[in-house]
Amino acid sequence: MQKPNAQRERIIELLEHKGGVTEQSVREVAEETGVPQADIWGTGLFYTLVAKPGKRVRLCDGLTCQMFGADKLAEELAAQGKEVERVSCLGQCDLAPASLDEEMELVTYGKVETRITPDDPELPLNLAGPVDMSYSALAKVKTMPAEEVIDELKAAGLQGRGGAGFPAHFKWNSLREQPETQRYVVCNADEAEPGTFKDRELILRQSHKMLEGLAIAAHVVQAKEIYIYLRGEYVNEYRVLESAINEASSQLADYDIKIVKGHGAYICGEETALLESLEGKRGMPRLKPPFPTVSGFRGKPTLIHNVETIACVPAIIHRGGAWFNSLGKTEAGSKLYCISGHINAPGVYELPLGVSLDELVEAAGGYVGNPIAFSPGGASSGFLPISQRELPLDFKNLSEAGSMMGSAGVVVINDTVDMAQAAKWQLEFFERESCGQCAPCRIGTRYIHRQVDKYIQLGDPATLSMAEDVGWEMEEGSICGLGMVAAKPLESARKHFPEAFKVRD
Ligand SMILES: Cc1cc2nc3c(=O)[nH]c(=O)nc-3n(C[C@H](O)[C@H](O)[C@H](O)COP(=O)(O)O)c2cc1C
Ligand code: SF4
Numbered sequence: 386m387q388k389p390n391a392q393r394e395r396i397i398e399l400l401e402h403k404g405g406v407t408e409q410s411v412r413e414v415a416e417e418t419g420v421p422q423a424d425i426w427g428t429g430l431f432y433t434l435v436a437k438p439g440k441r442v443r444l445c446d447g448l449t450c451q452m453f454g455a456d457k458l459a460e461e462l463a464a465q466g467k468e469v470e471r472v473s474c475l476g477q478c479d480l481a482p483a484s485l486d487e488e489m490e491l492v493t494y495g496k497v498e499t500r501i502t503p504d505d506p507e508l509p510l511n512l513a514g515p516v517d518m519s520y521s522a523l524a525k526v527k528t529m530p531a532e533e534v535i536d537e538l539k540a541a542g543l544q545g546r547g548g549a550g551f552p553a554h555f556k557w558n559s560l561r562e563q564p565e566t567q568r569y570v571v572c573n574a575d576e577a578e579p580g581t582f583k584d585r586e587l588i589l590r591q592s593h594k595m596l597e598g599l600a601i602a603a604h605v606v607q608a609k610e611i612y613i614y615l616r617g618e619y620v621n622e623y624r625v626l627e628s629a630i631n632e633a634s635s636q637l638a639d640y641d642i643k644i645v646k647g648h649g650a651y652i653c654g655e656e657t658a659l660l661e662s663l664e665g666k667r668g669m670p671r672l673k674p675p676f677p678t679v680s681g682f683r684g685k686p687t688l689i690h691n692v693e694t695i696a697c698v699p700a701i702i703h704r705g706g707a708w709f710n711s712l713g714k715t716e717a718g719s720k721l722y723c724i725s726g727h728i729n730a731p732g733v734y735e736l737p738l739g740v741s742l743d744e745l746v747e748a749a750g751g752y753v754g755n756p757i758a759f760s761p762g763g764a765s766s767g768f769l770p771i772s773q774r775e776l777p778l779d780f781k782n783l784s785e786a787g788s789m790m791g792s793a794g795v796v797v798i799n800d801t802v803d804m805a806q807a808a809k810w811q812l813e814f815f816e817r818e819s820c821g822q823c824a825p826c827r828i829g830t831r832y833i834h835r836q837v838d839k840y841i842q843l844g845d846p847a848t849l850s851m852a853e854d855v856g857w858e859m860e861e862g863s864i865c866g867l868g869m870v871a872a873k874p875l876e877s878a879r880k881h882f883p884e885a886f887k888v889r890d
Contacts (some may be wrong), residue, residue, distance in 0.1 A: 388515045391839055392417065392418035392419060392420070393419075393420050393664065393665040393666070393789050394416055394417050394663065394664055394665040395416050395417075395665065395686055395747070396420055396425055396428060396429070397428065397429070397432065397648055397662070397665055398433060398645075398646075399413075399414045399417060399418065399622065399731070400414055400425070400429045400435050401434070401478045401646075401648065404433050404438045405428065405429070405434075405436065405437060405438025405439070406425075406430055406435055406436050406438065407489070407510050408430035408448065408529070409735045410564040411425045411429065411514045413424055415509065417507055417597070417832070419712075420665075421511065422811050426857070427487055427667065428665065428666060428667050428708050431650060431667040431668065431820075432445070432483040432648035432649050432668070433472065433648070433649035433650065434618075434647075434648045434649035434827050435649070437470070437650050438486035439468075439860075440488070441467075441486070441487060442462055442467050442468065442470070442482060442484050442486060442492075442617070443469075443470050443471065443472045443485040443486060443578070444458060444459055444469050444470070444471055444472065444482070444484040444515065445472060445473075445474060445475040445477065445481070445482060445483045445484060445488075445635065446471045446472060446474070446813070446814070447473065447474040447475070447476075447478060447481075447579035447580070447810075447814070448579045448580060448726075448760065448764065448807065448811060448812070449478035449481040449579070449580065449725040449726050450475075450477075450478070450481040450482040450483060450808050451797070451810045452481070452658065452726060452727075452796075452802055452807075453481040453482045453838045454482055455471075455481075455482045455628055456862070458482050458484070458494065459471065462484075467490075468720055469484075471661060471882045472618075473577070473579070473817050473818055474577050474650055474651065474781070474814065475491075475576070475618055475816050476577065476581065476582045476585055476616065476619065477491065477577055477582060478495065478579065478580055478581070478582055478723065478725035478726075478731070478794070478796065479497065479500075479582060479624040479724075479725050479733075479861070480493040480497060480499065480806075481678075481725060481731075482494060482698060485618060485620075485656075489620050490617065490620065490621075491620075491621065494567070496513055497730075497731055499511050499586065499588055499732045499733070500591070500730040500731065500732030500733075500734075500749065501586060501732050501734065501735075502733075502734045502735045502748070502869075503616075505735075507712075508694070508719055509697050509700035509701070509704075509709060509712070509718070509719055509735075510587065510591060510594065510696055510697065510700075510719065510721060510735050511591070511719075511735065512586055512590045512731060512733060512735060513814060514591075516590075516591065516593055516595075517574060517593060517699075518593055518632065518633065518636075520593070520597050520598055520600070520633065520636035520637075521703070522601060522698070522699035522700075522702040522703050523597050523600050523601055523604070523628050523636065523699075523780075524639070525702055526601050526604055526718060527604065527702070528658050529543045531561065531605045531645070532599070532603050532679060534557075534702065534765070535554050535561075535605065536554075536623055536706070536745050536864065537552050537557055537701055537702060537705060537706040538554040538557060538698070538701065538706060539552070539554040539706065539709060540705070540706025540707050540708045541701045541706035541707075541709040541710050541714070541717060541718065542706070542709075542713070542718065543632075543692075543694065543698075543701065543706075543709065543717065544690045544692050544694075544716070544717070544718075544780060545690065545691055545693030545720060546692075546693035546694040546697075546720070546721070546792075546793070547573055547654075547656075547690070547693075547792070548578075548691075548692065548762075548763075548789075548792055548866070549866075550780040550790060550792075550813075552652045553690065554680050556687065556688055556689075556690075556808025557602070557605055557606060558880065559676075559678040559679070559686075560606040560678050560686050560688050561605070561606055561607075562809045563678070563683055564595045564685040564782055565686055566607065567683075567685045568606055568639075568685060568686045568687065568688070569608050569610050569612065569681060569683075569685060569686070569688070570599055570602050570603045570606065570608045570610070570611045570612070570684045570687070570688045570689060570690075571612045571656075571659065571677075571681070571682060571687055571688070571689045572595065572599055572611070572612070572613040572691075572695055573614060573621075573656060573659060573687075573689055573690065573691050573692070574588065574614060574615040574616065574619075574692045574794070575614055575615070575616045575647050575651075575653050575654035575655060575659060576616055576619075576692070577616055577647075577651040577654055577804050578651070578655065578763035578764060578765065578792045578794055579656070579763060579764045579794065579796075579814055580723060580725065580760060580763045580764065580792070580795065581721050581793070581794030581810070582694060582761050582794070582796025583692075583693060583721040583733050583790040583792070583793065583794075584691065584692035584721045585619060585622055586721075587692050587693060587696055587721070588615075588619070588622045588625060589621070589622060589625055590881040591632060591696065592626050592629040593604065593629055593632075594696040594699055594700075595692050595695055595696040596629060596630065596633060596637060596642070597636075597698075597699045598690075598694075598695035598697070598698035598699055599611050599613075599640075599642070600619065600636070600639075600640055600879075601698050601699065601702065602638060602688055602690065602695060602698065603639075603640050603694070603793075604685075605794075607679065607773075608688070608883060609640060609641060609662070610640070610641045610642075610643070611640050611641070611642045611643070612642075612643050612645055612663060612667050612682070612849070613626065613644045613645065614645050614647060614653070614659050614662070614663065615642070615644055615646055615647060616646075616647040617647040617648050617649050617711065618717065619645045622665055623644060623646065626641065626644055627644060629676055632644055635697045637760035637764050640865050643725040645663060645798075647662070648662070648720045649670045650818070651671065651818040651867075652669070652818055652820045652865075652867060653668035653731060654667050654847045655670045655865050656666075656677055656689045656864060656865065657670045657671035657673065657677065657865075658670045658671075658680055658820065658865070659689070660677060660682050660687065660689075660707075663682055663799045664682070664683065664798065667820070669820045669822045670820065670822070670864055670865035671760055672864060674879075675879065677689050686700070693721050693742055697814060697829070699852060703834045705860045711736055711737055713737050713738040713779075713781075714737035714740055714777065715739030715740060715777040715779045715781070715782065716737065716738045716739050716779040716780060717738065718738050718782065719736065719737060719738060720736060720737070720738040720778075720793060721733050721734070721735050721793065722735075722736060722740070722778065722795055723751045723792075723793060723794045723795060724743050724745055724746070724795045724796075724797065725754040725794075725795075725796055725797075726751060726796040726797040726799075727752060727754055727756060727796055727797045727798060727799040727801075727861060728749045728750060728751065728752055728797050729748045729750030729751050729752075729753060730747050730750030731749065734748045734749060736748060738779055739777040739778065739779040739782070740777070740778060741774060741775045741776060741777060741778065742759055742761070742771075742773075742774040742775075742776070742778065742795070742797075743775060745778065745794070745795060746797065748800065752797065752799070753799060754799035754800065754801060755784050755799045755800045756774075756797055756798065756799050756800075757771050757798060757799060757804075757859035757882075758771060758797075758798040758802075758804060758807070759771065759774075759795060759796065759797045759884065760771055760795065760796040760798070760811075760874075761788055761789075761790070761792075762780055762788065762789050762790045762791025762793055762794060762795070763784065763791040763792045763793075763794040764814050764815065764874060765789060765791050765866065765867075765870040765871075766783070766788045766791045766870075766873065766880070767788055767811075767851075767870075767873035767874050767876065767877030767878070767879070768788060768789070768798070768804065768807065768808070768874065768878050769879045770879060770882070770883075773786060773890075778790065778793070778795070780840050787877065787880075788873075788877065789855055793837075797855055803841075803885060804878045804882040804886045805841055805878065805886055806836060806841060806887035807874070807878065808837055808874045808875045808879075809837045809838060811874035812830065812834040812871070812874055812875060813834055815867065815871035815874075816830040816831050818867065819867060819868065820867075822864060823862065823864050823868055824862070825859045825861075825862035825863050825868060826859055826862075826863045826864075826867060826868025826871060827861075827867070829855045829856070829858060829859040829865075829871065829872065830853075830868070830871050832851075832855055833852050833855055833856065833871075833872055833875055834848055835874065836851070836852055837849070837852075838846050840886065844888055844889025844890060845888065845889075846886055846888060849875075849879070851877075852872070852875055852879075853876070855872065856872030856873075856875070856876050859871055859872050860872065
């Protein structure tokens with residue numbers, strides 16, 4: 386007989402395979418894996434793609450999709466007799482409003498096409514450039530001492546592109562210092578922050594850069610197993626990645642690479658929640674320290690990087706850290722900026738790190754209408770007024786402005802949008818996506834969302850009198866970044882757009 390919990394890492398995959406959480410599937414998975422039924426219910430119900438079996442249209446509720454008529458579209462689809470589920474974000478803001486059909490295939494409503502920066506061999510990621518299957522940077526790394534590779538990353542000034550901006554070389558070094566020799570590399574491809582779709586384009590257009598970066602990382606930190614945690618709604622991206630791994634099977638032969646599909650929980654983008662999910666548990670963030678470089682997947686040292694961070698590595702190896710560093714305007718390197726909303730050419734643009742909003746929008750075809758605000762780095766970054774359009778979009782300047790670089794998911798908002806409503810859409814996202822582990826976040830996200838909703842209905846600013854205090858509690862008392870920043874959309878909208886929160890008739 387197998388040990389209790391012996392196969393717990395398989396339970397979510399098995400539930401998905403059996404069509405989601407039902408009495409029968411839970412019973413069967415418990416028998417197959419040795420995990421108690423109650424535990425399987427609790428885990429399965431955490432994940433939206435597992436919890437609700439059945440076919441339906443999934444319609445995106447992200448900020449840009451809302452600005453571009455998601456509510457109206459929901460009514461139209463319902464009138465056609467379709468069952469519609471409103472979901473937090475589908476990572477298709479450039480194609481807003483977006484939905485997935487009953488087979489999880491993307492449906493867009495025809496107005497726009499994704500744009501990317503034109504082919505330029507001077508760009509490390511060069512989304513429009515030719516695909517390089519040589520894996521020559523990996524071959525070069527195999528002739529270099531590991532310390533030299535890490536020195537190049539340091540000289541490059543490569544900061545994590547997943548949101549926190551932590552220097553990459555620190556993490557690689559930390560892993561190498563661990564006495565434990567069983568180590569893992571994990572690629573965070575869970576991308577689910579409204580406004581963000583850069584990792585999607587990287588996977589679709591340049592997946593070998595990411596795979597080569599992962600192999601280089603595994604070589605340097607001496608890991609054999611690589612996990613790619615890919616958001617579950619990225620069905621096409623899964624196919625592309627799978628075939629890229631097959632295409633490069635000889636170059637990647639030294640590594641065991643697994644793609645694990647996410648299951649529809651934004652919080653699993655947080656690195657420790659991701660690890661919990663990989664281990665077959667609810668995706669609830671861990672307390673840090675210990676950090677994953679010390680105790681990560683299965684309690685072993687684990688290097689976790691965002692898709693974009695890791696995809697920069699081959700070019701750094703080829704052309705040197707100093708070259709990469711010099712590409713930036715105010716901070717090191719080039720950066721993939723996602724831009725959507727009221728601009729002419731939504732898409733992903735690789736530009737020097739630290740360009741201003743005006744420079745980014747110039748690449749993206751110009752503003753539409755009279756812009757009043759922008760959200761520079763996903764829902765977590767709140768809103769800035771358009772008067773800050775000259776501010777460098779980098780880690781330091783945005784943080785000093787009370788915002789953040791985050792995932793560089795920039796959304797431009799013009800004067801057709803009510804900023805109280807824009808704040809409400811973002812707050813709704815955080816309420817839905819809180820994992821519920823800590824009280825300030827679980828209760829606070831619900832409270833402030835409800836109060837803004839009341840304000841919009843009643844026009845009475847007194848409904849928001851406690852919002853600031855609750856926001857403070859959330860920032861101070863939450864375990865992870867979600868709860869710490871979830872009040873930011875309201876706080877920043879009230880600060881920069883006080884006229885949107887006055888008494889209304
Ligand atoms: C709520 C939350 C969601 C996150 N989502 C993502 C994500 O989807 N993708 C990602 O790469 N990082 C995400 N992060 C950041 C990760 O925790 C982690 O910092 C990152 O994967 C490390 O890789 P990097 O150093 O290459 O940036 C998220 C963080 C938080 C707090
Ligand atoms: S802050 Fe929110 S999302 Fe993060 S661990 Fe706590 S309850 Fe979960």
